[in-house]
Amino acid sequence: MPLINKNISVIMPAHNEGNIIYENLIKTHKVLKRTFISHEIILVSDGSKDKTVSEARRASIDIGSIKVVEYSNNAGKGHALKSGFAQVEGELVAFFLRC
Secondary structure, eight states: OOSSSSOEEEEEEESSOTTTHHHHHHHHHHHHHHTTOOEEEEEEEESOOSSHHHHHHHHHHHHSOEEEEEESSOOOHHHHHHHHHTTOOSSEEEEOOOO
């Protein structure tokens, strides 16, 4: 039985997180799946110049519930969140920020 009866969208801004993003996306998906919450993960690559996008796409192929948004210039976390919010389909929205 779902803990929350609504769909949730999780926005994850990332800048040059290629070395850890795949594992972070897989772990996030597993946690959400265990709670039986219907969800989508929106990874926003904020001008990453490393393998962030390719690793996020690999995670999307492996688990399916990930949207990958990218743009070429680093515009900051605020812009990344705004870009993520534009892709939201869930009724509830959460976002993760790495400090």
